[in-house]
Amino acid sequence: MIIRSIQAAIGNTPLLKFTHQEFKEIPEASAVYAKLEYLNPGGSIKDRLGSYLLAEGFAQKKITQNTTIIEPTAGNTGIGLALAALAAGLSTIFVVPEKFSLEKQALMQALGAKIIHTPTEEGIQGAILEAKRLHQELDDSYLPLQFENPANPAAYYHSLAPELVADLGAEITSFVAGIGSGGTFSGVARYLLEQNPAIRLIGVEPEGSILNGGPSHSHEVEGIGVEFVPPFFAELPITAFATISDTAAFAMTRQLAKQHGLLVGSSSGAALVAALAEAAKLPAGSQVVTLFPDAGDRYLSKAIYSREDY
Numbered sequence: 001m002i003i004r005s006i007q008a009a010i011g012n013t014p015l016l017k018f019t020h021q022e023f024k025e026i027p028e029a030s031a032v033y034a035k036l037e038y039l040n041p042g043g044s045i046k047d048r049l050g051s052y053l054l055a056e057g058f059a060q061k062k063i064t065q066n067t068t069i070i071e072p073t074a075g076n077t078g079i080g081l082a083l084a085a086l087a088a089g090l091s092t093i094f095v096v097p098e099k100f101s102l103e104k105q106a107l108m109q110a111l112g113a114k115i116i117h118t119p120t121e122e123g124i125q126g127a128i129l130e131a132k133r134l135h136q137e138l139d140d141s142y143l144p145l146q147f148e149n150p151a152n153p154a155a156y157y158h159s160l161a162p163e164l165v166a167d168l169g170a171e172i173t174s175f176v177a178g179i180g181s182g183g184t185f186s187g188v189a190r191y192l193l194e195q196n197p198a199i200r201l202i203g204v205e206p207e208g209s210i211l212n213g214g215p216s217h218s219h220e221v222e223g224i225g226v227e228f229v230p231p232f233f234a235e236l237p238i239t240a241f242a243t244i245s246d247t248a249a250f251a252m253t254r255q256l257a258k259q260h261g262l263l264v265g266s267s268s269g270a271a272l273v274a275a276l277a278e279a280a281k282l283p284a285g286s287q288v289v290t291l292f293p294d295a296g297d298r299y300l301s302k303a304i305y306s307r308e309d310y
């Protein structure tokens with residue numbers, strides 16, 4: 001395949017099928033499919049979003065050739081936006097809470113971005129406020145704001161979800177995926193619901209996220225978990241939220257690396273823990289779909305890969 005821009009390599013990721021052979025929790029004749037989004041060129045599902053947000057910004061004339069892109073991000077959206085911005089010749093500034101992995105920050109910088117830190121204690125809300133302030137201050141800047149922008153779910157409605165249906169048909173029993181901004185979950189869920197109104201929708205969060213009503217506190221799993229209910233969830237008939245501990249997510253993520261050669265991040269491990277529990281409670285013959293959002297090499301310095309006891 002010959003391509004003229006790395007942007008053309010985004011999407012069309014493979015679906016890995018797990019059965020009873022790999023995980024005994026999966027009933028015989030059922031399957032859990034994981035979409036390997038970490039194989040996108042920037043190493044995550046957010047390459048799709050970066051590309052879509054900039055295309056939307058240009059289409060709505062919010063971006064010109066001299067615009068600086070500003071965004072609060074835990075890292076992957078920054079990497080995706082940096083890739084898309086490079087293709088368009090634009091510069092980028094990302095506002096990142098300090099706690100997020102140094103590798104993700106180094107990747108953003110390697111792609112030409114400037115990083116501004118906000119204190120860990122202020123969470124993603126602190127990064128959002130700082131990004132809004134910078135956007136006010138800097139003439140000709142564009143703040144896509146993934147946490148509020150309907151283009152976020154739209155990016156997944158138009159790209160990832162149709163790929164799932166092309167590969168599996170409309171007979172997907174359950175869609176199980178992590179929630180950070182909620183963009184991936186709600187965009188894909190809306191598309192799948194149109195194909196099959198009976199589909200079960202399971203949102204995955206780490207302990208410390210508030211969707212199941214638990215108290216808000218910090219967690220080690222990166223990329224998922226919310227401090228506020230994402231605005232994209234209005235009118236979405238979510239079946240249940242699965243709340244997964246850091247230790248369960250980390251153990252599964254390490255198992256994926258050591259037993260299956262899948263070097264993914266901990267939100268993938270959390271998603272698979274929830275997807276296996278879902279498959280276990282469904283009748284034989286069910287098809288559960290989940291997503292592996294990002295690559296594990298961006299967490300090698302963090303507890304997940306440096307501490308077996310965690």
Ligand code: PMP
Nearest residue numbers: 076180181182183184223267293
């Ligand atoms: N996993 C990882 C590793 C991520 O970086 C993100 C995005 N923050 C997600 C899952 C969740 O995606 P979304 O923001 O679309 O809910």
